[in-house]
């Protein structure tokens with residue numbers, strides 16, 4: 515692990531196997547942080563916070579830009595590691611590296627940005643202003659599905675805002691987190707500014723309960739996010755939660771059918787459906803429903819499942835075979851209650867066939883639960899209002915999409931849909947580091963990206979200055 519600028523083993527001698535999802539083979543053993551190690555990482559970040567916050571903006575900017583160039587230079591090695599540790603397919607892994615580079619450049623561009631404000635006051639002679647200051651130590655807890663992208667989105671903006679950081683990567687993808695630390699070290703990041711402590715939920719709990727950690731930034735499931743929200747509340751700690759989804763793509767009757775099929779297919783089969791924004795629900799207006807189902811199923815059947823290293827593969831392995839069993843449970847429950855599997859519905863180990871269901875009703879688990887696999891359900895909407903109702907009939911609210919060229923309908927949908935993000939004439943998957951990202955309902959609390967991150971990761975302080983002497987009443 516990486517603590518205070520040093521590479522070290524677990525003080526308790528703990529290690530865990532790192533498994534390649536594509537083969538099931540153990541390819542590394544990774545040190546696991548003990549309570550003592552987590553304490554050391556927090557102490558290092560705490561000690562480094564004043565120096566890092568005081569570093570001139572231009573110097574911090576230069577360091578992040580140097581790091582961006584180094585991540586770009588390590589593109590192939592990072593790509594290969596992401597494929598090996600995460601099972602990402604060939605089209606996704608390099609894109610993730612490019613995003614991380616872009617994220618660092620975007621964060622570097624934000625460094626001079628946390629502006630304060632000035633105010634007129636009712637007290638004569640008072641100059642009144644706000645300033646924005648770093649929070650201090652931020653703890654990051656990240657998921658497995660895009661380990662570099664999601665880790666970087668937290669680290670880059672936290673450092674840009676003048677905070678120091680302790681990252682707990684997913685137990686399924688610890689090496690990507692450690693590789694990040696290695697590259698930041700090469701860029702010249704001072705000791706203690708970024709610390710990486712691999713481990714399981716217990717490491718996350720230690721970050722949450724330590725009073726030196728002033729904010730938790732979490733990306734992961736809504737189930738864990740709910741626990742963290744309560745725990746951060748108990749510890750009066752700021753928290754940003756980026757959680758799960760059941761995002762809808764709505765296809766209106768005027769849509770270009772082939773385009774809608776392509777958009778929705780990308781929205782569910784990219785990264786084998788292990789994307790928080792995946793359109794695991796497709797809602798089609800009645801006049802197009804039958805034709806859409808036919809073409810979508812035909813497309814799903816052409817999708818190549820297999821080795822993530824092969825450029826032709828679209829759907830690689832799920833992160834673990836246990837996830838395939840979880841999804842099979844949802845499908846069996848749905849079929850047992852009358853749903854139809856139009857294609858797929860089977861798996862070999864972690865390799866899940868692209869799967870399309872119809873006839874799904876609210877009584878079925880898959881109607882409301884996230885699957886996090888290449889499985890989607892198609893619903894028939896009687897009309898536009900019914901489509902909006904179906905889109906909103908979920909406890910989640912991350913992303914949404916509407917495929918149409920009818921501007922009136924498109925903007926009406928954008929206003930009425932209960933989601934943090936809506937994409938018109940597109941699919942549900944979109945993420946750029948400088949743009950405000952996040953969900954509503956059970957999908958999120960707070961926002962990430964660009965200015966949103968800079969606000970979430972700084973504290974506002976009101977400062978006044980009395981010119982001359984104030985007249986006190988007594």
Ligand SMILES: NC(=O)c1ccc[n+]([C@@H]2O[C@H](COP(=O)([O-])OP(=O)(O)OC[C@H]3O[C@@H](n4cnc5c(N)ncnc54)[C@H](O)[C@@H]3O)[C@@H](O)[C@H]2O)c1
Pocket residue numbers: 655656657658659660664682683684685713714715716717718719733734735736738739741742756757758759789790791884886912953957958
């Ligand atoms: N909204 C977003 O931006 C976004 C992006 C990617 C993934 N996700 C969501 O993430 C989930 C998939 O990732 P996952 O399976 O790794 O999620 P997860 O919630 O199981 O784990 C996420 C992280 O939380 C840690 N953790 C688990 N229990 C904890 C506890 N009690 N206290 C502290 N830390 C704890 C894990 O060790 C891991 O590092 C999906 O639900 C997906 O939708 C959301």
Ligand SMILES: O=S(=O)(O)c1ccc(CO)cc1
Pocket residue numbers: 659660663664785788789790791943944945
């Ligand atoms: O946030 S993630 O779920 O990791 C994710 C995956 C893929 C993409 C592609 O735009 C964006 C975000």
